Each structure stands twice: as C-alpha cells, then as structure tokens.
Amino acid sequence: MDRKRIIIIGGGMAGLCAGAYLQMNGYDVTIFEKNSTAGGVCTSWKKGNYTIDLCIHWLVGSGPASSFYERWSELIDLNEVKFVNRDEYFRVEDEHGNYIRVFSHIERLEHEFLLRAPEDEDEIRMFTHGLRCLATFDMQTEKAPELANLWDRLKSFIRLIPYLGTFQKYMNLTCRQYSERFKNPLLKKVMQNLPGPDMGIIFGMITLTWFHNKTAGYPIGGSLAFSERILEAYVQLGGKIVFNADVHKILTANNTALGIELVNGQRHTADYTISAADGHATIFEMLEGRYTDAELLKFYRTAKRFPSLIFISIGVRRKLSRLPNMTLIPLPEPIIVDPETSVNDLIIHTHNYDPTLAPAGSTLLTFMLETYNYDYWNDLHRHDKRRYDNEKARILAEVIQVLEKRVGDVARYVEMTDVATPVSFRNFSGNWNGSFEGWLMTPETGLKHLSHTLPGLQNFYMCGQWVAVGGGLPGVLLSGRDTAQIICHKDGLRFEADKTLVIA
Ligand SMILES: Cc1cc2nc3c(=O)[nH]c(=O)nc-3n(C[C@H](O)[C@H](O)[C@H](O)COP(=O)(O)OP(=O)(O)OC[C@H]3O[C@@H](n4cnc5c(N)ncnc54)[C@H](O)[C@@H]3O)c2cc1C
Structure with missing residues (x-):
C-alpha cells in the first residue's frame, strides 16, 4: 500500500516532533526548513572557543515526575542525556547587596522567603501552601484535546478536582498583580519575574513545582545538542529533511491544501501539509489570509506575544x-x-x-x-x-x-x-x-491552545509555539504529537508512539 505523503514547513522542534510521530505511524514525511540547521530557536552557535546557548534554561520532562518524561522518551533515550538540576533557580538583589534566593526545593524556598521578608509571612505561607498543593499536579499529555470524548473530559475534570481551589485563587492574576500583595520590595520583584509581569502567576507556581520535583533540568551540551537528538530520531525513523528550503506559499485548490511552493519557485505536493513555522506568516502570507474567522483574527489582533x-x-x-x-x-x-x-x-x-x-x-x-x-x-x-x-x-x-x-x-x-x-x-x-517564544500565557488565555486546523481549509494542519500558547519545548513536542494523532484519527489509524515500529 502506498504511504501517504506529508510535507512539514519548518524543522524546529515542533516540526521534528510531528515528523517523528508521523513516521512511527507509517506516513512518508518531508520537512522543508529554510535554514541550514534544524531545531529552530532551540539552538546554540560557536563563537571563538565558546558555545553560545540560546534556548534551554530548563526542560520540563527531564525527570519522571512529569508525564512529559514519557513523551520525550517516546522519541529519545533520556538516560543518554546528562541533566543538571540546580538548587537555586534565581536570585534577586538590591543596590545594597541584599538578596532573596528562589530555591528549587519548596521547604528551602519557604525558609528563605520567611527569613528575608518576615513582614510577608501570611502571604508567603499561602503561596507555599499553593505550591505544595500543585506539586502533584500533572498535565494530561496522552491524548490530543480535539480527540477527547466525554469520558476523557470527565476523567480530566476528576483529576483536576484537588487543584481547583488553588487554580481559582491564582488563575486570574498576572505576576504583576500578585506581586502587589507583598510588602517586601525584593519579594515583590521575585513575584513579578516569576516568570514575567504580564504572565499568569499560576504558571510561575507550576514551574516552581517542576523544579521541586526535579523534572525541569538543563541538558549538558546545550540546546542544539538536544535538538540534534530529536533530528537524529526523526531521520532514523526514515524522515527526510530538505535544508535551505524557504517556503513562500501553501498551494491550495478547492479549499484543500496540496503542498508548497518555495521562494525559488519549486513546487512540492503531498496528501497533507503541516506548518510548524511562524503562525502569522503561515496564515497571512503563505495562505494570504484566506482561511481565518472572527475568533482567530481577534486572537491575532489582541493576544499578547513574547517580546x-x-x-x-x-x-x-x-x-x-x-x-x-x-x-x-x-x-x-x-x-x-x-x-x-x-x-x-x-x-x-x-x-x-x-x-x-x-x-x-x-x-x-x-x-x-x-x-x-x-x-x-x-x-x-x-x-x-x-x-x-x-x-x-x-x-x-x-x-x-x-x-x-x-x-x-x-x-x-x-x-x-x-x-x-x-x-x-x-x-x-x-x-x-522576532518574538522569541510565540504567545504569552496570560490569565486571559489560561491553558487554552489554538486549533491545529484553519477554518475552511482541508488537509492542512498547524503545530508549534503559535498553536501551543506559552510555547516551550514540551508544549511544542505535544503540539506536534497531537497533530500526528489527529491525522491518524482522520485516516482511521490507531495512533502509535513507539519508535521501534518503523514502517520501511
Ligand atoms: C531565548 C529563549 C529561551 C527559551 N527558553 C526555554 C526554556 O528554558 N525551556 C523551554 O522549554 N523552552 C524555551 N524556549 C522556547 C522554545 O525554544 C520554543 O518555544 C520552541 O523551540 C519553539 O519551537 P517551534 O518549532 O514551534 O518554533 P521555531 O523554533 O521557531 O521553529 C520554526 C522553524 O520553522 C522554520 N521556518 C520558518 N519559516 C519558514 C519558511 N517560510 N520555510 C521553511 N522553514 C521556515 C524556521 O527556520 C524554524 O526552524 C526558549 C526560547 C528562546 C528563544
């Protein structure tokens, strides 16, 4: 039987992950990447005797406490990667040499906050109570939300019940708003930067629990070394990648995607086309804004982006x-x-x-x-x-x-x-x-992601940080995996996530 052909625009982490999962499921994938390297912004470069590392400060799923550990393990052997878990996440200093350290371990963090900002004891204890509560929270990563049935939704809701109180308390607060509750100026600044003034404090809290659970380590060797492992997995699964291939247009007929046209005029066709490249360029340039609706336009007009x-x-x-x-x-x-x-x-x-x-x-x-x-x-x-x-x-x-x-x-x-x-x-x-990570996760966006499809366009999908709000490597891995699941579902195939199941 002929294998269905899939074109992916962009060989960043989302494109590589989507490609790897699709290869596992018997599709014939070619990635078109405009650069001469893969990995997108998950990259490093050499200058003199130094390797400048751009991206990974921490990788969620580096340890077994997060279900992302299973997801990464579907692609690569995490035992081959040496991760560093730092005891101190960051510190905030003032001009007089005073400081507050943000430790990875919740007890140490609480002790430090109480020692340096005793005037905020009540708020600190409430904060660390929230962290302890969230420490067992894990995201559902097995099934694409688009494919969830009533039973899956009910299960997700039941799993959320122990955390609802904490979510309710913090979900609607930006870091800036939350920081106003603290009197100590250094602690205020800590909260504002956890992870950033306009982002939801709840996401900062969840990040702290990942540190606490040692599942947000840094991979020795840096970002390019890590993305090269994913590229290698994709290629070993039989995936093809064409470098220096700048996609200019997505070809369509009868509201169905047919493939791509490169800047140099070359055309390539496929059964399905996926864009794992910039969302704005995909929707408004490669597709000339023909497949949108009021909701999508509003999101692109009003949602906050990473700077x-x-x-x-x-x-x-x-x-x-x-x-x-x-x-x-x-x-x-x-x-x-x-x-x-x-x-x-x-x-x-x-x-x-x-x-x-x-x-x-x-x-x-x-x-x-x-x-x-x-x-x-x-x-x-x-x-x-x-x-x-x-x-x-x-x-x-x-x-x-x-x-x-x-x-x-x-x-x-x-x-x-x-x-x-x-x-x-x-x-x-x-x-x-030049946004460095796509959409900001704010109280307005919550945990909601954009759709992997565009209104009115068949056989076309999107994945990556312009779909997975908040960006980040685990988010884009999942977005690629979800896309592969959705395509398998459309074709009536059972989705497999096993790298030993390569169909040659
Ligand atoms: C400074 C920095 C720090 C970060 N820190 C972390 C961190 O600590 N932890 C974490 O998890 N995440 C972090 N991130 C975020 C994470 O790196 C990104 O969210 C993720 O790598 C995005 O992957 P992507 O594949 O969606 O997009 P991209 O990496 O942007 O990949 C898109 C790819 O598409 C290609 N492309 C674009 N247009 C075309 C075209 N027309 N034709 C062909 N190819 C095209 C690009 O060249 C690129 O390779 C950080 C990012 C940055 C920049």
Missing part, C-alpha cells in the same frame, strides 16, 4: 564561580534599548553549570533585554547599518560596564562578545516581529 530580544553573550577569561546561575540586579541608570524601551533591571545568566560551553577557566554569560520594537531595529538594519552596529556596540558596552560594577575586574578579561537583535531573531526563525 523579541537583544541577546548579549560575553565570554570572560575568568572562572566567575561565585556568581549564581541567574541574578537579577537593579541598574544604577536604565539601559535604553531603543526609543520605546528601557530596562531598569538586568538578569545575569552565568552558564558555569555547563562546562562544555566555555574553555576551562572561562565563563559564558548571557543577557536577555526584551523589546517589542521590532520595527525600529528593522528600519535601522535596512536604512542605517552603521547606526545599527553602533547601537549594538553601545548596549554591549553598557552591559559590560554594569558587569564590571557588580562583579569587579571583568572588562579586561572579556575575550568574546556577540549581540543578536530582533532582526537576527526574525531572520533566523521567521517568527513574527
């Missing part, structure tokens, strides 16, 4: 072993990122926990300065390249100055620097305005 970044990397010929993993420090003067953006705090990310990223005796540091002002950076890049370069150099110099002040005797040991802007993010990933 883009000025991503700065610095290699220092000194082992800065006393610097914690992530430290948020206040800036004496704000750093002006662009005319619409300035930052008052800076997070110093020290990558010492991974010795493969820097030469012996040296340290890799990275900094993420957020901005929504893609147009400014794009204009500079297009029309005034000299100023674009000067602005990059200015921000880098200011960051080094801050580092010199906080750490001392660093500037003269700097031997590698690298600055990526929103233009770099957009050019590399194709993501809308």
Whole structure:
C-alpha cells in the first residue's frame, strides 16, 4: 500500500516532533526548513572557543515526575542525556547587596522567603501552601484535546478536582498583580519575574513545582545538542529533511491544501501539509489570509506575544564561580534599548553549570533585554547599518560596564562578545516581529491552545509555539504529537508512539 505523503514547513522542534510521530505511524514525511540547521530557536552557535546557548534554561520532562518524561522518551533515550538540576533557580538583589534566593526545593524556598521578608509571612505561607498543593499536579499529555470524548473530559475534570481551589485563587492574576500583595520590595520583584509581569502567576507556581520535583533540568551540551537528538530520531525513523528550503506559499485548490511552493519557485505536493513555522506568516502570507474567522483574527489582533530580544553573550577569561546561575540586579541608570524601551533591571545568566560551553577557566554569560520594537531595529538594519552596529556596540558596552560594577575586574578579561537583535531573531526563525517564544500565557488565555486546523481549509494542519500558547519545548513536542494523532484519527489509524515500529 502506498504511504501517504506529508510535507512539514519548518524543522524546529515542533516540526521534528510531528515528523517523528508521523513516521512511527507509517506516513512518508518531508520537512522543508529554510535554514541550514534544524531545531529552530532551540539552538546554540560557536563563537571563538565558546558555545553560545540560546534556548534551554530548563526542560520540563527531564525527570519522571512529569508525564512529559514519557513523551520525550517516546522519541529519545533520556538516560543518554546528562541533566543538571540546580538548587537555586534565581536570585534577586538590591543596590545594597541584599538578596532573596528562589530555591528549587519548596521547604528551602519557604525558609528563605520567611527569613528575608518576615513582614510577608501570611502571604508567603499561602503561596507555599499553593505550591505544595500543585506539586502533584500533572498535565494530561496522552491524548490530543480535539480527540477527547466525554469520558476523557470527565476523567480530566476528576483529576483536576484537588487543584481547583488553588487554580481559582491564582488563575486570574498576572505576576504583576500578585506581586502587589507583598510588602517586601525584593519579594515583590521575585513575584513579578516569576516568570514575567504580564504572565499568569499560576504558571510561575507550576514551574516552581517542576523544579521541586526535579523534572525541569538543563541538558549538558546545550540546546542544539538536544535538538540534534530529536533530528537524529526523526531521520532514523526514515524522515527526510530538505535544508535551505524557504517556503513562500501553501498551494491550495478547492479549499484543500496540496503542498508548497518555495521562494525559488519549486513546487512540492503531498496528501497533507503541516506548518510548524511562524503562525502569522503561515496564515497571512503563505495562505494570504484566506482561511481565518472572527475568533482567530481577534486572537491575532489582541493576544499578547513574547517580546523579541537583544541577546548579549560575553565570554570572560575568568572562572566567575561565585556568581549564581541567574541574578537579577537593579541598574544604577536604565539601559535604553531603543526609543520605546528601557530596562531598569538586568538578569545575569552565568552558564558555569555547563562546562562544555566555555574553555576551562572561562565563563559564558548571557543577557536577555526584551523589546517589542521590532520595527525600529528593522528600519535601522535596512536604512542605517552603521547606526545599527553602533547601537549594538553601545548596549554591549553598557552591559559590560554594569558587569564590571557588580562583579569587579571583568572588562579586561572579556575575550568574546556577540549581540543578536530582533532582526537576527526574525531572520533566523521567521517568527513574527522576532518574538522569541510565540504567545504569552496570560490569565486571559489560561491553558487554552489554538486549533491545529484553519477554518475552511482541508488537509492542512498547524503545530508549534503559535498553536501551543506559552510555547516551550514540551508544549511544542505535544503540539506536534497531537497533530500526528489527529491525522491518524482522520485516516482511521490507531495512533502509535513507539519508535521501534518503523514502517520501511
Ligand atoms: C531565548 C529563549 C529561551 C527559551 N527558553 C526555554 C526554556 O528554558 N525551556 C523551554 O522549554 N523552552 C524555551 N524556549 C522556547 C522554545 O525554544 C520554543 O518555544 C520552541 O523551540 C519553539 O519551537 P517551534 O518549532 O514551534 O518554533 P521555531 O523554533 O521557531 O521553529 C520554526 C522553524 O520553522 C522554520 N521556518 C520558518 N519559516 C519558514 C519558511 N517560510 N520555510 C521553511 N522553514 C521556515 C524556521 O527556520 C524554524 O526552524 C526558549 C526560547 C528562546 C528563544
């Protein structure tokens, strides 16, 4: 019997995962990726003797306490990956040298918060009570929500019952709103950054429970080494990938997707087409906005996105072993990122926990300065390249100055620097305005994801961080897996998630 052919646009983690599951189920998959590497933003790059790591701060499912452990294990052998579970997640400092540490273990975290902010005891105890309650919460990841029947929904609801009170209490609060309940200024700042002012505090709380349960480790070797494992699994399952293949258009006839056209004019057809690339480009450029409805348009108009970044990397010929993993420090003067953006705090990310990223005796540091002002950076890049370069150099110099002040005797040991802007993010990933992770998970979005299909278009699917609200590697793995399940269901096939079941 002829195997059905599937084209996937984009070889990021979502495209690779969808492809791997579809290969397991007997489909013949080809991924078209515009870059010369796979993995999308789950990437790293070499500069001098350093490996700059962009993505993975933590990987949910690195340990068995989360059902994502089973999901990753369907694709790769997690025993072959060395994970580091850090005791301290991050710390927040003030200008006088006071700090609060956010520990991974709930008891230690509670002790630290009570010690440093006794004036907030009642709120702290309520918070840690919530964490203890959520510590046993796990997401349903086995079946695509679109395929859930009444019984599945009932089971999901019953599983949720023990957590409903905690969800109700925190679900509608952003981190910024929740932080207002605390009197201690440092603890306020901790809450605001757990994970970000506009995001729901409940997601920050769930993240803390993943740390506590040792299921959000960092894989030694970094992001590209990890995404290469998924690429290898996909290729071993018989999947094909075409690099440097920039998709320009999705071909349709009679409201049915027929395949793709590349920028160079080549056409490729398939039984099903999946886009695992940027959502905005897919819907409004590759499909020219022909398959939307009021709800989807409203979401794209109003939902909040992750910003883009000025991503700065610095290699220092000194082992800065006393610097914690992530430290948020206040800036004496704000750093002006662009005319619409300035930052008052800076997070110093020290990558010492991974010795493969820097030469012996040296340290890799990275900094993420957020901005929504893609147009400014794009204009500079297009029309005034000299100023674009000067602005990059200015921000880098200011960051080094801050580092010199906080750490001392660093500037003269700097031997590698690298600055990526929103233009770099957009050019590399194709993501809308250089967003680094798709849609923000806010109280308005809750845990709801977008549909894997578009209104009125047959044989076409979408997966990845523009469908899985909140983005993140486990989210996009699941989005790819769900898409494969939905396609199997349409074809009357029983979905298999077993990498030994390759149909040659
Ligand atoms: C700085 C940073 C930190 C992060 N930290 C974490 C973390 O700690 N933990 C975590 O779980 N997640 C983290 N994430 C998020 C996570 O990396 C992403 O959500 C996930 O990798 C997105 O995968 P994706 O496949 O959906 O999208 P992408 O990675 O954007 O992949 C899309 C792919 O499509 C390709 N493409 C685009 N347009 C076209 C076209 N026209 N033709 C052909 N190909 C095309 C792109 O080149 C790319 O390869 C982080 C991301 C960043 C950037």
